[in-house]
Amino acid sequence: MLNSHALLARQLRKVFGATPTCDVALMSLVQMVDAAYRQHDADRQLLERSLVVVSDELTQRNRELMKQLRERKQMETELHHALKLEAVGQLASGIAHEINTPVQYIGDSVGYVNEAFAEVKQLLFWYREKLVATSAGAAAPTAPELLQAEEVADLTYAIEQIPLALERTLEGVKHVAKLVRAMKEFAHPDRSAKVMSDVNAAMRTTLMVAGSETRRVADIVEDLHELPLVPCHLGELNQVFINILINAAHAIADAGPARGCITVSTRALEDSIEIAIADTGKGIPAAIRDRIFEPFFTTKEVGRGTGQGLAIARTIVRDKHDGTLHFETVDGAGTTFIIRLPRTVMSENFAGENAA
């Protein structure tokens, strides 16, 4: 009976005496132990098999996770780009206005010059005709005749206005070119590495691009002091500036119909540079001051903002540039956003070279 597990049976015989007539209880114990062994063996196999399955599954999951990570990274890049475009989109109608206006007066001015020249030319031809006739013996035109001809050609007005129209045209073309150039610089995609950059120049570009939006509600005061070059992703910094400038314009518009003021100032500190954008808007209510940097937090209606501007601004300044972004606000008086970017060893070297 004990042959179900020979080894166990031998051990039992040693302990309990070598009688083939073992207790029934002892026998059932042996059977139980034996069954437990078999069960264990079956369990182990099952476990091993499931381990293989689980491991396969894990590999698969891992692969999926990696894929998701890659996709997420891609989406982040796209989102980032989309948000940059969003800022530009918000400005699009303003920029179109800014371009359409000069195009309008350029067209009208050149149109006028074109017509006026035709009239002046006609007058000159008339003069020439008279000259030929006079030298052939005809009577010279009288003073009233001359005056009448000049009157018809609108000569006095033309002599006064043609130079003005041409000047206006040149100014318009220059204005459009400047704006288009600023937009190109503003939208310039960043390289992966930071580049030593002139933050004042970037600020001027951004002010130009944001101008149509800001100038409508506020006077812009530029108080830009000389800065050392600092390493940065200029395209991203432009985005920080424009987000804050648009907020400033909105804050002023929300404060009432009165024209406000946006003061942009920069200065070099000992180990950083500081950019401050101050508005005379309504200020940030105490209740939401802690939340303004939260992604998707916004007090603006749909179409005017998605609550991403400041969240992105902080990510760019803090995480990508090791800088700081904070604000000071007074209810009803305005808000100042202050950005500090570190001057690195690299930038100090550069400043040193400049000074030498």
Add this chain to the structure above:
Amino acid sequence: MMRQVLFVDDDRQIVGALGNLLRRRRANWHVRFASSATEAIEELEKELADVIVTDLRMPETDGQQLLRTVQLRWPNIVRVILSGEIDLDISSLGGQAHVLLTKPVDSQELLTTLDRIGTALDHPIAK
């Protein structure tokens, strides 16, 4: 018949260029200018015009507000918008303007529009 048109635009270059453009129509149109809505109202109080052509985006009072005032106080003045906005639709302006022109408008189109308004004013439809 000699008609009066009042152009309202805060951009002095636009005003200058429109002056040049309208010079050709000096036999038909007496052209006046205002650089803001407030100035436009003052001009109209001094002397009426037949047509007002205004920009929309101007500091302080914008063109829409100006047109509402004109509509209320001088309903007989023909109201024209000349604006650089890109997403304008006359139907959304709720009768504030009779004509909507968007910058850049072709010089010829602007002149033709004025001619047509002039003709319409000279030959009103009998009631």
